[in-house]
Amino acid sequence: MQFSYANPTQIFFGQGQISSITQPLPNDAKVLVIYGGGSIKRNGVYDQVTKTLADYEWYEFSGVEPNPTKETLDKAVAIVKEKSIDFILAVGGGSVIDGSKYVAAASHYDGDGWDILTGQYQVSSAVSLGAILTLPATGSESNMGAVITKAETHTKLAFLSPFVQPKFAVLDPDVMKTLPEKQLLNGIVDAWVHVCEQYLTSQHGAMVQDGYAETLLKTLKSLGDSFDQRDNDQWRANLMWSANQALNGLIGSGVPQDWATHMIGHEMTALWGVDHARSLAIVQPSLLRHQIEAKRAKLEQMGINVFGLQHSTDLAEKTIDAIEQFYASMNVDTQFSDYESTKAQAVDAVVTQLSEHGMTKLGEHQQIGLEESRQILEQAIA
Incomplete structure (x- = not known):
């Protein structure tokens, strides 16, 4: 550290x-x-x-x-x-x-x-x-x-x-009082994935960064769960401050960072105009399932400390399910279907963009190459 x-x-x-x-x-x-x-x-x-x-x-x-x-x-x-x-x-x-x-x-x-x-x-x-x-x-x-x-x-x-x-x-x-519901939801998702990109990596022993990341995730989860109270000064203030703290550099200091979800999501936005936050929700669960062994320890930690899940042999899998259920509770899709042409062509289009932009070694261990990105997209694109 x-x-x-x-x-x-x-x-x-x-x-x-x-x-x-x-x-x-x-x-x-x-x-x-x-x-x-x-x-x-x-x-x-x-x-x-x-x-x-x-x-x-x-x-x-x-x-x-x-x-x-x-x-x-x-x-x-x-x-x-x-x-x-x-x-x-x-x-x-x-x-x-x-x-x-x-x-x-x-x-x-x-x-x-x-x-x-x-x-x-x-x-x-x-x-x-x-x-x-x-x-x-x-x-x-x-x-x-x-x-x-x-x-x-x-x-x-x-x-x-x-x-x-x-x-x-x-x-x-x-x-924030006049913001459309969709933009408030996007704010929650965007901040949530920002935290995850700096937290869901590998064990590193930086207790402050992990603890603060978990507090932010629990706060964002609470805001999503209480979305019906969004016309409330306290609700608005907590979202605004959480989103700021999620990416002001503090929780990422001295720890591994991922950002593969963002890099893949960016290409979907560039190709089809998908809202940035929505692209992250589409990519993240599929990426986590693909990278589950590398991230198992942190997923288990998140399951216990953020979602309150119990120890089990499939705790990491249940944590990813919980993330996906969180998005679903806010009516945020975790699969993309608004492409033109075929699924195979849609996957090819994203992989081609990744290749052209040099995004050939993604993730905290540079372990996500073009073939791995293709496998992730095969699951993320309906």
Whole structure:
């Protein structure tokens, strides 16, 4: 257990905190507000931002999609360069914040921003960034990661850079009041799998990381079980904080991490537009069953400490069943059927994408090659 951990993002958590952004925001900042489809104008967030930025020179860019595309984001990059923007304020969920990270990094690069995603360019500086979270799920508001899609080629890739870590993030649970039920469910699933990717690996003896991961899983399970109470301040606050803590770097410090479910799920999103969280729920149970021997000890630990199951010879199997039943209780599918053509062609399409993107050794032990991914997809695709 050796690691270096720092999370410099200042969190403003609670109701009415949007006005707090003037504390860390430089007085002379020239700000670009980036947001998505306009829901912030219906839920009052846009008005709060406008009021807070009254004394600043600021501009806005809207239209960032779920699974943000390079093609859209490059238009924002052009604005940053043209207007000499020196601070980006991302107002939205993980897609808007991820997209803003791309804009922040690409704006300090003279070449094609996609080079950042392919690794041809290593980010060495970026426009400063802050976030106002409107949809709890990804934890992007206080980490250094982003996932971007190139629509032209149906390619979805990720990058990490400390230079795009948000300087601050506002987490006001009130903004969740107008979210559709499906997005709240996606938030639970997304955060759940984020924790699992850092927890369901191998025994390592890092008791704090394991214990905290289990607390987050039990919290998310409780929120899913009490979904009928979602119109409740406490319920909203607990989901927003859980989703943040699931991927702020702490529970993954010094321990093995998997992320194969994400890599395979990304390809399904890129090919068919599957909601990110839904792709994870589709892939994860099949992947866990395929990798059950490598993960048996941690699955058994999860079964006992998270689901309250009893010791048995098939405890790991029962734990996977319990995960699948949890998704089913929220009406979240664990098999994918919305593909065109045949199942064989659908499986081939994902495997081809994995191969083209170099995703040929996945998992905490790099044990999931293309053939293993194919076997997982054979079970995950109906």
